Structures are given as C-alpha cells and as structure tokens.
Amino acid sequence: MNPLVELAGAGYAYEDGPSVLAGVDFAIAEGRALVLLGRNGSGKTTLMRLLSGGLRPGSGSLRLDGTAVSYDRAGLTRLRTAVQLVVQDPDDQLFAASVEQDVSFGPMNLGLPAGEVRARVDSALAALDITALRDRPTHLLSYGQRKRAAIAGAVAMAPRVLILDEPTAGLDPDGQERLLDVLAGLRAAGTTVVMATHDVDLAVRWADEAAVLTPSGIRTGPAHALLSDPRLLSAAGLRQAWSPAVTSLLRAHALLDPLAPGPKTPEALAAWQ
Incomplete structure (x- = not known):
C-alpha cells in the first residue's frame, strides 16, 4: 500500500543559503500518530512546509497517493485538501473577525455549497470543543482558544493528514491535556496526525512513530524504540x-517484568504498584 504522502529523494536550500535537506526519503502512513523531533535549525519546519506544499522541493519529488504532486493551481488544491499544516503561532494563521468566519474561510475557498461549509464548520468547532466561541472575535480569545481555532480552520478542510508545529507550546498542563484529547478524537475519526515538538516526553507518550532529524540525516521508526x-x-x-x-x-x-510496559508519566508511576 502506498503511503498517503511521501518525499522521495527530496532536497531544499533557501536562496543564498546552504542546503537544509538533501536526499530525503520520508513517508507518512495512514492512521499513524507521527512525531517530528530535532534541534532548532535541523529542518523540521522546512520538512513540514515541503509536505504541505508551502515549499517546492529543489530536487526529488512530493507524492500524494503515489502520484507526484504538480505545483499548478489544480495540483496544489489537491494536495491542500489532503494535507493541512497548522503553524506554531496561531496569530500567524487567524485573520478573520470571528471564529466562525475564520474556520469557514478554507471550505468557502474550495467553492463548496453553503450547506456543506456550515456542516464542516459545525463539525470542526465541535471537534475542537469551541462551538460556544463561534461568534467570538478572534482577538478576544485566550492563547489556548486561538490555538484551537487555528486547528479548527485546518480540520474544516477535512484533511487526511493534519500537521501541527509545536501545538502544545505555550499551553498550561490542563490546556495540553485538553489538546491531546482533541487529537485523540481526530485520530479516532480517521485523521492522520503529525506533530513537531521539542518535548521528548510528550512524544514518547503520544506517538506511534517518530522521525528524528540529526546532522547525519533522518532516523525513523517506532517511537518508543x-x-x-x-x-x-x-x-x-x-x-x-x-x-x-x-x-x-x-x-x-527487577521491579518491572521485561515484557511489561513502563509508566509513561510521573502520575502513572505514582499510581503504579
């Protein structure tokens, strides 16, 4: 089975700068929770922008369902209805006067019928647990609410792959837990979720698979290993x-059986017998 999205031999260098990524083979499989980790400057942001069509590989190709993506209007529309990127700072993504207007922007741009737009907005607001905020001006939202509104705008596009750049950054512990609950709901509904983070403990707890960016290349595999x-x-x-x-x-x-899973959080250890 082909991966949903795949970079094949991809490379990228910014203008007048060194190569950021070179010869990258990287695939996103359906139904997985994938985490991207690496130091600042390792290429995580570039990788996410290549996967979502914000950047075009300087070499190699991006494939969607096994077919190379074309970077004309039709090709990018096809890609962006399948793959959505939510950037780290929600203020870089929110621009409309109210939450509902912001969340509806993407579906309206697809030319969907008004009824379908309303249904997608309703579904996205419910998924992010912000239905009560639909008429709230975006500039009056708390930081956590703005994070959710930005993600709702991506979810309203009904993507098959949702890529999140540091989604828990700036959230308090309760906000982080609520967001993880939201992501679990999205995965249960069939969305493949990719998260970039510096939080290794969160990655171990949340992800099925991991991609670690090092100076010698990208290592991928089961997250725990x-x-x-x-x-x-x-x-x-x-x-x-x-x-x-x-x-x-x-x-x-000898306090834990070799085949038994260990505690993933301090709270789990405190409750462990």
Whole structure:
C-alpha cells in the first residue's frame, strides 16, 4: 500500500543559503500518530512546509497517493485538501473577525455549497470543543482558544493528514491535556496526525512513530524504540526521555517484568504498584 504522502529523494536550500535537506526519503502512513523531533535549525519546519506544499522541493519529488504532486493551481488544491499544516503561532494563521468566519474561510475557498461549509464548520468547532466561541472575535480569545481555532480552520478542510508545529507550546498542563484529547478524537475519526515538538516526553507518550532529524540525516521508526536511544537523542540535540529512563531503572532493579510496559508519566508511576 502506498503511503498517503511521501518525499522521495527530496532536497531544499533557501536562496543564498546552504542546503537544509538533501536526499530525503520520508513517508507518512495512514492512521499513524507521527512525531517530528530535532534541534532548532535541523529542518523540521522546512520538512513540514515541503509536505504541505508551502515549499517546492529543489530536487526529488512530493507524492500524494503515489502520484507526484504538480505545483499548478489544480495540483496544489489537491494536495491542500489532503494535507493541512497548522503553524506554531496561531496569530500567524487567524485573520478573520470571528471564529466562525475564520474556520469557514478554507471550505468557502474550495467553492463548496453553503450547506456543506456550515456542516464542516459545525463539525470542526465541535471537534475542537469551541462551538460556544463561534461568534467570538478572534482577538478576544485566550492563547489556548486561538490555538484551537487555528486547528479548527485546518480540520474544516477535512484533511487526511493534519500537521501541527509545536501545538502544545505555550499551553498550561490542563490546556495540553485538553489538546491531546482533541487529537485523540481526530485520530479516532480517521485523521492522520503529525506533530513537531521539542518535548521528548510528550512524544514518547503520544506517538506511534517518530522521525528524528540529526546532522547525519533522518532516523525513523517506532517511537518508543527510537526515543529510548540516548545516543540518537544526544546527536539530535534532545534530552533523554523520562519514561524510557524510568522503565530501564525499574527493570534493572527487577521491579518491572521485561515484557511489561513502563509508566509513561510521573502520575502513572505514582499510581503504579
């Protein structure tokens, strides 16, 4: 089965700058929770923009359902109805006077009938638990509410792949938990979610698969295995994850069966017997 979205031999360099990515083979499989990790300047943002059509590879290609993406109007419309990127700062994405107007902008731009636009807006607002904010001016929203409104605008496009750049950054613990609940609901409804983050503990807890950007290239694989490798994390400029470290310690002291999963959060450890 072909991946949903795939970069094949892709490279990119900004004008008058060095190559950011070169020879990248990277695929997003349907139904997975994929996390992107790497130090600042490692190419995460460039990778996300290539996958969503914001940038065009300088070499190689981007494929959607196994077919190379064309960068004309029709090709980009096809890509952007399948793949949506939500940037880190919601103020870079929100621009309409009210939440409902902002969320409806994308579906209206697709030329959908008014009834379909309303249905998509209603569904997206409900998915993000912000239906009560539909008439609220966007400039009066809290930071967490603006984050949700920005994600709702992407969800209203009914994408198959939703890419989120540091979605939990700037949120308090309760806001983070509420957002993770939202993402779980989106995944249950069939959306493939990709998250870029610096939070290794969040990545271990949330993701099925991981892509770690290092100076020597991208390493991909099951999240728990990849993020339990301290040398890989060090090479990527990331700190060791809490959960694998605690799990290793428990097993070393024969307090946890070798095949049993370890605690993923301090709260889980506190409740563990």
